[in-house]
Structures are given as structure tokens and as C-alpha cells.
Amino acid sequence: MLKLSNETKVGILTVLGITLLVLGFNVLKGKSLFSRNKTIYAVYKQVNGLQPSNAVQVNGLVVGSVSELNVKDNDPSQILVTIILTKKIDIPRNSVARISSDLLGVKTVQMELGNATEYLKSGDTIYAATVDGSMTDALKEQISPLVKKLEGTLSNIDSVLLAVNGILDTTAKGNLQETMRNLNTTMRHFSNTSASLSSLMDPQKGSVHATFSNLAAVTGNIKNNNEKISGILDNAKKTTDALANGNLDKTLLQFQQTVTNLNATIAKLNTTDGTAGLMLNDKKVYNNLQNSLGNLNKLLEDLRVNPKRYVHFSLFGKKDKTKPLPSDTAAVQQ
Known part of the structure; x- marks a missing residue:
């Protein structure tokens, strides 16, 4: 061994x-170690946090992953992303590689297939590459107009508050406080009025209830005396019919003649024709009548004061002295 x-x-x-x-x-x-993969490239201006091993999807199906991210030709505005396709699919040349993210912020490359008849080969580059905005960017886009409007609103509110502060000087504030006190007094009066109204509307002891009760009693009496009222109306109708059918026209004609005669008499009184007309319209007749009445008054006064001048009655024949008239004496004193 x-x-x-x-x-x-x-x-x-x-x-x-x-x-x-x-x-x-x-x-x-x-990277797959035992399968033959296709490598393509995409160029972006910015990758929005894309990392190696992020998935590459076509219509929601994972067909590969991101392999590398490098700066192309030392130009930071061009980022070369290497994409490894692990599934055997054909991608048209006019397809778009879009970087997007889900709600959790996980980045993926979504391949939006075009309609070209030529397909990408291994080593080709997709220049139609875009980046979807993140949720933060979307929120910024939505919030930015609201922030501008809010700034304008706050500025307007500040201007209004400054104007109100300028208007509400010490005198105006005092007037406003006086107005509020008057308003409180008015509300108290309104409360008292409401309480009075409630007492009036009380179904047991209220005046309105009593009024309606009296009205019901009156209508009840009218209903009970309906026959009597009908009789009275019938009698009134009979009376008017009798007047219409009677000598009303003749009576009115006589009354008209009487008024005509009265007007003629008054017209004569307004003229100098006749004794009454002369007495009313002739000043001389009035003066003569006035003088005659004056003389008659003097004669009666003299008869009262000196009765012996007109009736002689004496036992001894002594002649009395004549007394002056009181009216003459008064005329002399004046």
C-alpha cells in the first residue's frame, strides 16, 4: 500500500x-456547474441597489440570475450587469431588461420581451435597460406636491394670523370679549325662553294644552248646536227673501224723495228768500234782532228793578225814587 x-x-x-x-x-x-448557460449583458446608468445572485424573471418565471456588476470603461455612468440565463429561452433583441423591486425591497431583473424576430445570443448586450423607481421614490413623487401645497397653506395661514393679530388690537379684543359676554347672556335668555316654552307645551298643565282643550270644547258646542245654527241661518235667509220680495224699492224711492226735499230746503236756507233765509244770511236782520233782544232785556230788567214805574200802588201817595238799572250802572262804572 x-x-x-x-x-x-x-x-x-x-x-x-x-x-x-x-x-x-x-x-x-x-452559476450552474453542470449545465450550459447563456450569458448576456445589460448596461444601466444606475442599478438602484441590484446585487449579484438577484433573480432574473420573464413573466414572473425565474430564468436566471445576476452574476456580476462592473463599471464599463471606467465610466461610472455606465454599469455593466452580467446576466446568466439558466433556462433555455429565446429573448428577442428589442427586449427590455427592467430593474424592479417588490414591497420588501428585493431587486429583480424583469425581462420584457420584444417582438423582434432575431434573438440574443450568448455574449450579446441589451442596451434597452431601465430602472423602476423604488417605493421611496414613488412616495417622494406623491408627497412632493403635497409638501409644496402644505408649505403654501402654512404661508397663507401665517399671513392670516398676522392680519388677525393686527386687527385684534386691545380695543378689538375688549369688544370681542364684550360680544362673547353678550352672547352668553343671550344664550341664558334663550335657555329661559326654552324652559318657558316647555312649560307652555306641557301636556298636563301647559297653556297650549288648555287652549286646545277649549278649542275642542268650542267645536263640540258648535257641533251640538248645529241644528240651532242651521235654524238661525234659515231664518236669516227667509228675512232677506222677504226684504227682497217686499216694498224695499218703494221705501228707498220715498227716502230718496225725502233727501231731495231736504236738500231743497237747505238750499233755500242758504239764500235770502224767506224769513229763515233772511235770518240766516242777512246781517242787518240779525243786527236788528240782536238790538230788539237787547232792548227787551233792558225792559225786563227795568220792570224788575222799578216795578212801580209801571204799576202805581200806594196808600199814602208817596212817590218812590226811580232806581237806575244795574246794567246802566255797570256801563257808567266801566
């Missing part, structure tokens, strides 16, 4: 370890 030295054993183990290490590294990178 061949004996191996310890140095030989260590060398063999070292070679086996290095081989297993290389094979395991390639397996972790998604």
Missing part, C-alpha cells in the same frame, strides 16, 4: 478545499 506523506496529504486537502470554495462561491452566485 502506497503511503503518502503528511505534506502530500495537506496539499491534496488544500486543493480540494480551494476547489470546493470556488464551486460554492459560483453556486452562491447563481
